Each structure stands twice: as structure tokens, then as C-alpha cells.
Amino acid sequence: MSRKPGLSIPRILALLCLGAVVAASTGIVVEYRSSIAPITGLVKAESRIILDRSQDVGFFVLGDSGSGKAAQHQVAQSMEQQCRNRRPDGILFVGDVIYPSGARSVEDPQWEDKVFSVYGGECLADVPLFPVLGNHDYDGNIRSWMEIDKRHPRWNFPSRHYSIVVPDLLTIYALDTNFPFQITSQGIRSFGDSTTPWTIAIGHHPMISVSNRGPSRRGRNVRSWMLRYLLCGEVDAYIAGHNHHLEYDDLESCSMAHLISGAGGGVLYGVLPEHDAEFAASRYGFLELRFTRDVMHSRFISGEGETLFARHIGNTAAPSR
Numbered sequence: 529m530s531r532k533p534g535l536s537i538p539r540i541l542a543l544l545c546l547g548a549v550v551a552a553s554t555g556i557v558v559e560y561r562s563s564i565a566p567i568t569g570l571v572k573a574e575s576r577i578i579l580d581r582s583q584d585v586g587f588f589v590l591g592d593s594g595s596g597k598a599a600q601h602q603v604a605q606s607m608e609q610q611c612r613n614r615r616p617d618g619i620l621f622v623g624d625v626i627y628p629s630g631a632r633s634v635e636d637p638q639w640e641d642k643v644f645s646v647y648g649g650e651c652l653a654d655v656p657l658f659p660v661l662g663n664h665d666y667d668g669n670i671r672s673w674m675e676i677d678k679r680h681p682r683w684n685f686p687s688r689h690y691s692i693v694v695p696d697l698l699t700i701y702a703l704d705t706n707f708p709f710q711i712t713s714q715g716i717r718s719f720g721d722s723t724t725p726w727t728i729a730i731g732h733h734p735m736i737s738v739s740n741r742g743p744s745r746r747g748r749n750v751r752s753w754m755l756r757y758l759l760c761g762e763v764d765a766y767i768a769g770h771n772h773h774l775e776y777d778d779l780e781s782c783s784m785a786h787l788i789s790g791a792g793g794g795v796l797y798g799v800l801p802e803h804d805a806e807f808a809a810s811r812y813g814f815l816e817l818r819f820t821r822d823v824m825h826s827r828f829i830s831g832e833g834e835t836l837f838a839r840h841i842g843n844t845a846a847p848s849r
Contacts, residue, residue: 555580558686575686579694581617586818591622591769593792594642599812600793602831607814608649609833619655622769623662623732630668634675644680657682661704662732689716698726698819705731708754720762725821725843727763734768734788737775738803772797774828776807789815807837
């Protein structure tokens with residue numbers, strides 16, 4: 529099985545020549561080839577973030593968080609407490625980072641009030657942030673997403689679709705599911721070429737759910753079909769938000785796990801009283817993920833710090849993607 533190279537000094541120098549940004553203090557390298565898309569003004573790029581980490585890596589995942597209200601702060605406090613037990617290597621935001629209408633500019637105080645100060649506790653303060661766009665984020669100035677890192681280096685958003693790679697361990701496809709048909713044309717040209725033991729994807733919109741908010745929230749729409757077409761057979765797990773609850777499912781037809789972590793601070797949605805999900809709860813909370821070469825650990829943690837559900841998936845075969 530082929531392996532992606534590590535971060536040796538010659539490799540870092542080569543990346544700088546090819547077009548890369550190196551953050552030495554955080555062990556993050558961003559590879560990129562970019563141009564400006566004519567209509568949206570957004571960067572059209574092949575963007576890959578390389579994390580120089582060990583063979584045991586972890587993330588917190590949450591979505592639909594940016595309300596600025598008590599529930600968001602409660603979840604953030606639970607994350608801070610969990611961080612003190614075991615610090616994550618990054619926080620993955622699965623969309624709707626600022627409610628109700630996104631950020632107006634890089635000067636918008638909502639960036640501080642609903643993102644950086646909320647997840648700025650003593651332990652979380654220097655944990656890198658890796659977001660994807662939600663539908664509410666598109667109501668604001670989404671170009672500010674690629675400019676805010678000049679003020680807040682924790683923020684990592686090189687393009688609308690990008691990948692995060694921990695060499696020899698994990699590939700994360702970070703997708704703008706508002707426009708899933710543009711994943712390869714305006715973001716990840718190498719989509720589907722992962723050779724790491726684990727490959728997951730994150731995006732805002734789920735493929736299925738047991739939300740009580742109607743059929744379109746339960747995967748009966750064109751976007752859900754497109755996501756299935758793109759992701760089935762390509763990833764070990766897909767994590768989304770959009771529906772404001774917590775959920776775990778095994779999609780046997782896709783040979784993948786499907787998780788929803790959309791209870792980061794927005795108004796909670798209910799779940800169907802009778803459903804076939806392995807776990808679903810209308811509770812505030814977040815998802816913790818940890819990866820070794822052999823196991824993916826997933827755990828939903830409530831705003832009160834309670835473990836609501838945990839599942840461990842073994843990696844029994846080399847990737848055949």
C-alpha cells in the first residue's frame with residue numbers, strides 16, 4: 529500500500545517552492561494551487577492541509593453552533609473539560625458557524641462572539657479549527673472565511689472543498705455540500721484517491737437522518753442522492769450537521785458509518801419517536817473522534833459532559849479505494 533510522505537525538511541522546502549504555507553508552530557502545512565472563481569470571487573483550488581501528528585489523532589466535531597446563546601457556551605464548556613482530559617488535534621465545524629445570517633466581514637464582531645472567544649478556553653485556545661460552510665453561512669460574506677485567518681491563525685479554510693491529511697493514518701475530505709457537484713472541479717481534484725488506512729468526509733448536509741422536520745431532512749432530495757453517489761465506497765464515515773440533533777447510523781449499502789453532530793448551540797430539532805437509527809438524541813452536545821491505525825473511536829458527549837453513545841470501528845482491511 530502506498531504511503532503519503534511525512535514532513536521532512538526537504539519535503540517542506542519542496543512544498544514552499546510548489547506553493548504552500550507552513551505554520552511551524554502548529555505542524556500544519558497547506559498545499560495549494562489556486563485561482564479566483566469569476567462569479568463568486570471564491571478561491572478555486574486544490575487545497576490540502578497536512579497535519580504533522582503521531583499515529584494517534586483526535587478531533588472534536590460539532591455543527592450548527594453559532595447562536596451565541598447559553599446552549600452554545602454550555603457545549604463549549606463541555607469541550608473545554610474534555611480537552612483537559614485529552615486534548616484534540618483539531619475542531620471540525622460542520623457548518624452554520626454563525627447564526628442567523630453568517631458573518632458580514634472580517635470586522636464582524638460575531639467572529640469573536642460566536643467562534644473564537646467561545647472556543648478559547650485555557651485548553652482549547654490553541655487548538656486548530658477546520659470548518660465547512662453551512663447554508664446559513666452563505667447568507668453572509670463567505671469570502672471573509674478565507675481572510676479571517678490573518679487575524680486568527682487557528683482558523684484553517686483554504687477553499688470551499690479541501691482535504692486534511694495525517695500521513696500514513698487519516699484523510700479527511702472537508703466538503704461544501706451546498707454545491708456537492710463542484711467537489712472535484714473547485715476543490716479536491718484528487719477526491720477518491722486516498723491511500724491512508726482511514727478516510728472520512730465532513731459536510732453540512734446529511735445523507736439520511738431521523739429528524740422530525742420533514743422528508744427533505746431525512747434524505748429524500750437530490751443533494752442526498754448526490755452525496756451517496758460521491759461518498760459510497762470512498763469513505764469509512766461521513767459526519768454532517770444541518771439537523772439539530774445527534775445521530776449514529778451504519779449505512780450497510782455504502783459500507784460506511786453516518787454521523788450527525790448538529791447540536792452545537794442552535795435551537796434543537798426533534799427526532800422521530802420510532803426510528804431505525806442506532807442512536808439519535810435531541811440533546812446539545814458534540815462528537816469526539818479518535819483514530820489509530822486499527823480503530824476509529826467515536827463518542828457523543830452532551831453539554832453536561834455525559835457520554836451519550838460510543839462506537840468503536842475496527843480497520844480490518846487495507847483500503848481498496
